[in-house]
Amino acid sequence: MAVLPRSPAGRVRAAGGGLRGMRTLIKDGTVVTASDTFASDVWIEGGKIVALTDPSQRAALTGSGQPDRTVDAKGKYVFPGGIDCHTHMDLPFGGTTASDDFDTGTVAAAHGGTTTIVDFAIQSKGSSMRAGLDAWHAKAEGKAAIDYGFHMIMTEANPGTLEEMGGLVREGITSFKMFMAYPGVFLVDDQQIFRAMLRAGELGALITMHAEIGLPIDVLVQRALSEGHTAPVYHALTRPEVAEATGTERAIALAEMAKVPVYMVHLSAQRALERVMEARDRGLPAYAETCPQYLFCSEDDLRGEPGNPWKGAGYVCTPPLRPAHHHAHLWRGLRNYDLQVVATDHCPFCMKDQKELGRNDFSKIPNGMPGVETRLYLLWEGVRDGRISMNRFVEITSTAPAKIFGMYGKKGTMAVGADADVVVWDPNQEKVLGKDTLHMRVDYSPFEGRKVIGAPSAVFSRGELVVEHDQWVAKQKQGRGQFVRRGTFGL
């Protein structure tokens, strides 16, 4: 008979809020991983999963010590906490700052079943990546309620920054984002991208790409404005699908020449997906994420309401929302493993005072939508209507981002030794999404009034119950999250 391991340290409060020595049992649930679905009890101690056991063996096993807390998961699913590998907390952008910081944004994430985020630190042009990273550590430390890592946005690939990449990788910043869009702000040319890719290849790091070709887009934007088109929908009409498809193809070509993997962030459209599929069919390590807004919202949302085109401002994000026929292609991509991840690109701006900046000029509407809390609710609809399996749901929301971004084993799975980042999911729990029922610090919801079925009833972060029945229950909130030092590219 197996005896459950017991921490010799006894009950001591671990740094960062985990309860070392405290034993939790999640009983009678159905554990779901990226590959398996099975009835199991889950035992948690010292912030880790210490055993997955057959419920029929429980009486014998508890002989080795009663749990301190038992959570009943009968009729519920138990899966690894969500990993959102694309967020922008406290991001200065478009003349304002994203409305969620690491405090409010990570609390909201946990309420929605996400237990780790990977946010984007920014290298300001003319400054070092070190300065950018230090700034992001300062934003997150003492604030984040769940664990977090950073990618680095590289706005210059010069000899100094290429050298700096090595130090960052050693510190667990193992992925870098580069932009083909936003001339004068983030855009880097092909030579810089290529140099960064070669360096990433030496280091085992991953280059992620914002693959819209920004120079012609800016011409379309200026032309639309000069013709008097100011409404939010022009954000989409000036950033056509072909601009993303071409950027995607170019990024893949550069990665092929550099012989490195490449990861497309926030892929939104059929033709961009087809470029990724062609590359994968040729055996290239091309990966891509999409986001819930590209699966559930469309260009129609950007048009606003009859008589109120301004309402569309709440749906301005980049790349833009596409016509609804793209949805089916993206869902198929998720099912067929051509898309690996669903992240959120959480980048909220309030309608009042923030989106307002672009009231008379769509190009001045800060780009981004709220989403860190609603990802699992929305994707579960895909499980309910059979578009993806439960295992695929776990894979695209947790396991694949853990693998791609160097966290697998510690995060992204239900296995002995993994961090006990665990969601107990009630498939029958109803919720109406809206700005007042969600926790993100933003004055609207793109999904206002949408009823979803399926919600987290309990969320554990490193073994600590943080959210139960939509209430924050952990003693500590701000600052209990820990920085995750990620490994190199893990596929």
Ligand code: URP
């Ligand atoms: O609209 C978006 N996506 N805002 C955040 C910046 C980016 O490109 O990811």
Ligand code: ZN
């Ligand atoms: Zn981007």
Ligand code: ZN
């Ligand atoms: Zn983003």
